[in-house]
Amino acid sequence: MPVLLRRVFAWLLCVVCALAALPCLDFLARHQLRQHLVASASATLGALTHADSPHxxxxxxxxxxxxxxxxxxxxxxxxxxxxxxxxxxxxxxxxxxxxxxxxxxxxxxxxxxxxxxxxxxxxxxxxxxxxxxxxxxxxxxxxxxxxxxxxxxxxxxxxxxxxxxxxxxxxxxxxxxxxxxxxxxxxxxxxxxxTQTHLDAPALPNLALPLLPEPRDGVEFDRMLSRIAENAGQMTWPI
Missing domain, CATH: 2.60.120.260 (Galactose-binding domain-like)
Structure with a gap:
């Protein structure tokens, strides 16, 4: 009986650990995606404001x-x-x-x-x-x-x-x-x-790029992803 209880306890412990890890994995994925979006946006804006091209x-x-x-x-x-x-x-x-x-x-x-x-x-x-x-x-x-x-x-x-x-x-x-x-x-x-025209810093407020809200805002982030998926032809939104 003690052996059976130990096995049940070990199984329950694994389940608890797995459930506890799920929010951490979700947070890690959103953090990594946020870092990628920030790096990608910085590279694009940096290239545009220096008359360069990311392509x-x-x-x-x-x-x-x-x-x-x-x-x-x-x-x-x-x-x-x-x-x-x-x-x-x-x-x-x-x-x-x-x-x-x-x-x-x-x-x-x-x-x-x-x-x-x-x-x-x-x-x-x-x-x-x-x-x-x-x-x-x-x-x-x-x-x-x-x-x-x-x-x-x-x-x-x-x-x-x-x-x-x-x-x-x-x-x-x-x-x-x-x-x-x-x-x-x-x-x-x-x-x-x-681009056809040089982009300078004062022009940034009028620039439109395919930007997303931060992944930490889960509801709005998922809504925007759905919007992009449903409207593949719509490429830009105002900053």
Missing amino acids: QWSARTADDLIAGRAFGTTDAQFVEDGFQLRSRGNEIQVGLVLAAAMDLARFPLLDIDLRSDSPAALGLIVAESLEAPTCMSATTPVARGESLLTINLRSIEWQCQGSASAPPRRAAMLRLHLELPADASVTLRHVRAR
Whole structure:
């Protein structure tokens, strides 16, 4: 009997400890999420107020490119100043790694630094969510030699599922689409998305970003998460 009582007591103790740990785990998760949100918001605001961008990709490292490779050619390699692609006469696509969906309404300008040994054309392929159909932009001419292209995503023409469409407002997937003659090569060096206007400290009260209340305010935090989930197209709220 004492052995049975000890087992029952040990089982009850485990249950009590588990129940006591649940609020602690919830607090820890909310604390970690709060720290992540604060760090993310600080990084975004810091970049914006210093005329910088949180969205940039160096073509010198495989970490910034989807699968670390190009699609549409097997002749691609990292060289000293970027990612060199050689065409087989068909289109080439290079996917850019996105840590999260990018707000194209806030970052509508795309600067692309590249070098081409032949005239070429460059377009963009965007999907607003991983389940959404892809949209393709009109192509921008690329001259022979070194080029720094600035593409305004709001002013170029777009087609989604074969029909003219409004510019996408966000990007969960972003690819560069290159067209160049067979045996011609392009070296992609750097890509950066940026805002149209410089943001200074006095402009911050008028800024809108996808912000959340602190996770410690459980009811309001859960309500805002539900609102975002139900309105995926709504990207910004006033500070």
